[in-house]
Structure formats: C-alpha cells, structure tokens
Amino acid sequence: MTKFKTAIIGAAGYTGGELLRLLVHHPNCELDYVHSNSQKGKKVTDTHPDLLGDTDLVFTDKVETDQLDAVFLGLPHGETKGFLEKYPFADHTLIIDLSTDFRDESQGFLYGLPEINKEKIKKSKRIANPGCFATAIQLGLAPALSTCWIKDAVHISGITGSTGAGKKLSETTHFSERNQNLSVYKLFNHQHLNEIKQTFGQIQAGFDQELLFVPYRGNFSRGIWITSYFPFSGSLEEAIDVYKTFYQDAPFTHVSEQEITLKQVVNTNKCLIHLSKEQGQLVIYSAIDNLLKGASGQAVQNFNLALGLEEKTGLNLKSIAF
Incomplete structure (x- = not known):
C-alpha cells in the first residue's frame, strides 16, 4: 500500500487536531511531523489527550520542506502567505491550505470544493480548502444555480457551533457568553461571501444576485445549519430530482426527502440537504460538521482526490444519534 509522507503545520488548534485524528488512522498517510510553535517539544497527546494510544508524535517548530508528498496548513488567517514565502515547498508537494489566504483563485490555488471542482482537484498540487x-451554503444552492433558478436575492440564515471561532479564547466563545445564548455577527458581510460568489459566478456566468446572509453564533460546540430560500415556480418534485441528479456522484453529499437534524452530520464528513416549498419559495436546509466537512474532513477529501486515492479513504466516520 502506498504511503504518502505528510506534515501538518499548525496542529495545535481545532482544525489541526481534527486533521491529526483523521490522518493517524488514514491507511495511505505517514505523518512525518506535526508543527506548532506554541506546543513545540510537547507530546501531541498533551494537547489532544483523546489521541492517547493512537500516536507518540511530538510537536516540533522545525519545518522540513524536503521529501514531503503533502502538507496541510492550519495556520491562522493571514499567516499562510508569509509562511510559504519563508518555507517554499517543492512543486511536487501537495499543499492544502485551510486558511482564507488563497481562496481567491487569482492567488494561484485551486478552490477545493469537491462537489464542484473534483476533476480539477485531481490534477492540482495547490488547493485552498473552502470555509x-x-x-454549507454552496452545497445547498449549487444545483439551483446550475439550472438558473435564482433570479432574485437569496435569503440565507446560518448558525454555527463555538468551535467555528477557533481555539483561541474571545469574549464570544466563553461558556458563560455562549451558553443559553444566541447572537448575530457580520450581518450581510461575512468574509465567506466572497468565495461563495466566486463559485456561483463559475457555475452560472454573470450571476450577480444578492446573497443576504445572516450568521448566528450557536450555543453548541460543533455543526452548521443553513436555511436558504428564493422564489421558485417549479414543483418540489422537480427540485428534488434536480438536486439528486446533481449530487449522484458525490459520496458525502446526500439529499434527504425526510427532515434532517444537525446530529446526523456531527462527527462526519457529510452534507445533508432537505428541500421544501412554501408560499412560492424553494427552501433548502443544509447541514454539516464545521470541523469536518467544513474544514479538516474536506481537506482530507481533497488529499485523497489529489493523490489518486478513493475519495472516502479515512473518512468513513460515525455520526452521533443521541
């Protein structure tokens, strides 16, 4: 079995920890080193105690750029460009960046949304992992874009777990602030809208409808729930058929005719979608785990595709039913 020498840069945070949990058990991954400036010299299990018995790796602040087949970059937003200037990896090394730094494709990285760019990902060595x-928003709306159904502003609301804000503490991530609470932030101007509009413009040339996005901070740890709707004159049956056809070759994205819940996707790399039609609106519900399909799981999915592996390798994860 082929083993790819791999490193994780910035492995102490939430996304880095999720990458470790996935890659220590990935049959085609040989973790060469895990990098963290803040945790250098410490055992990985000191920072991620749930990995006790799974790995004996120690964090290092040294960066070796030679002989690597793949590297995952889990650095804070805004730091990746400078890091790659300081540590240029070989052209043959697959680089998957989980920050926002390269999601604008004019920066030279391919936008790594497998349901849209699978064939391009298979040929790429520089991949920007989506937000x-x-x-969750793009997977909920992409089939509608492909059929040019969206001719007016799209109303979108989304709620995310506290892990979406990262491991570093802030006032809005403290338990006393988050628990039994709900709040809106970045109304209509969330940073992810730029990458969404980029993809939508590629699916439907000239797409310029407003995306009126209301993001909420949720009082739970992980998961994202999106509700999107727009005027629609077709039937619900037609919409379901279009969505199922669009995702027929997507192993992680599933259209459910039954109502969905957040627990169905937590701890998995799935995106679940449910459609309804009410008062002339097509309503789309989409749900993902923000740390897996929304970050580290999708990064491993891109790793598999770019290295010619079966897409689901290392990602057959179990959801929590209760």
Whole structure:
C-alpha cells in the first residue's frame, strides 16, 4: 500500500487536531511531523489527550520542506502567505491550505470544493480548502444555480457551533457568553461571501444576485445549519430530482426527502440537504460538521482526490444519534 509522507503545520488548534485524528488512522498517510510553535517539544497527546494510544508524535517548530508528498496548513488567517514565502515547498508537494489566504483563485490555488471542482482537484498540487459556512451554503444552492433558478436575492440564515471561532479564547466563545445564548455577527458581510460568489459566478456566468446572509453564533460546540430560500415556480418534485441528479456522484453529499437534524452530520464528513416549498419559495436546509466537512474532513477529501486515492479513504466516520 502506498504511503504518502505528510506534515501538518499548525496542529495545535481545532482544525489541526481534527486533521491529526483523521490522518493517524488514514491507511495511505505517514505523518512525518506535526508543527506548532506554541506546543513545540510537547507530546501531541498533551494537547489532544483523546489521541492517547493512537500516536507518540511530538510537536516540533522545525519545518522540513524536503521529501514531503503533502502538507496541510492550519495556520491562522493571514499567516499562510508569509509562511510559504519563508518555507517554499517543492512543486511536487501537495499543499492544502485551510486558511482564507488563497481562496481567491487569482492567488494561484485551486478552490477545493469537491462537489464542484473534483476533476480539477485531481490534477492540482495547490488547493485552498473552502470555509465552513461557505461549504454549507454552496452545497445547498449549487444545483439551483446550475439550472438558473435564482433570479432574485437569496435569503440565507446560518448558525454555527463555538468551535467555528477557533481555539483561541474571545469574549464570544466563553461558556458563560455562549451558553443559553444566541447572537448575530457580520450581518450581510461575512468574509465567506466572497468565495461563495466566486463559485456561483463559475457555475452560472454573470450571476450577480444578492446573497443576504445572516450568521448566528450557536450555543453548541460543533455543526452548521443553513436555511436558504428564493422564489421558485417549479414543483418540489422537480427540485428534488434536480438536486439528486446533481449530487449522484458525490459520496458525502446526500439529499434527504425526510427532515434532517444537525446530529446526523456531527462527527462526519457529510452534507445533508432537505428541500421544501412554501408560499412560492424553494427552501433548502443544509447541514454539516464545521470541523469536518467544513474544514479538516474536506481537506482530507481533497488529499485523497489529489493523490489518486478513493475519495472516502479515512473518512468513513460515525455520526452521533443521541
């Protein structure tokens, strides 16, 4: 079995920890090193104690750029460009960046949304992993874009778990602030809208409808729930058929004719979609785990595609039913 020498840069945070949990058990991955400036010299299990018994790796602040087949970059937003200037990896090394730094494709990275760019990902060595909100919104609306159904503003609301804000503490991530609470932030101007509009413009040339997005901070740890709707004159049956056809070759994105819940996707790399039609509006519900399909799981999915592996390798994860 082929083993690809791999490194994780910035492995102490939530997304880095999720990458570790996936890659230590990935049959085609040989973790060469895990990098963290803040945790250098410490055992990985000191920071991620749930990995006790799974790995004996130690964090390092050294960066080796030679002999790597793949590297995942889990650095804070805005730091990746400078890091790659300081540490240029070989052209043959697959780089998957989980920050926002390269999601604008004019920066030279391919936008890694597999349901849209699968064939391009298979040929790419520089991949920008999509944002979590962006993933759930795009997967919920992409089939409608492909049929040019959206001719007016799209209303979108989304709620995310506290892990979406990262591991570093802030006032809005403290338990006393988040628990039994709900709040709106970045109304209509969330940073993920730029990458969403980029994709939508590629699916439907000239698309310029407003995306009126209301993001909420949720009082739970992980998961994203999106509700989107727009005027629609067709039937619900027609919409379901279009959506199922669009995702027929997508192993992680599923259209459910039954109502969905957030727990169905937590701890998985799935996106579940449910459609309804009410008062002349097509209503789309989409749900993902923000740390997996919205970050590290999707990064491993891109790793599999870019290295010629079966797309679901290492990602057959179990959801929580209760």
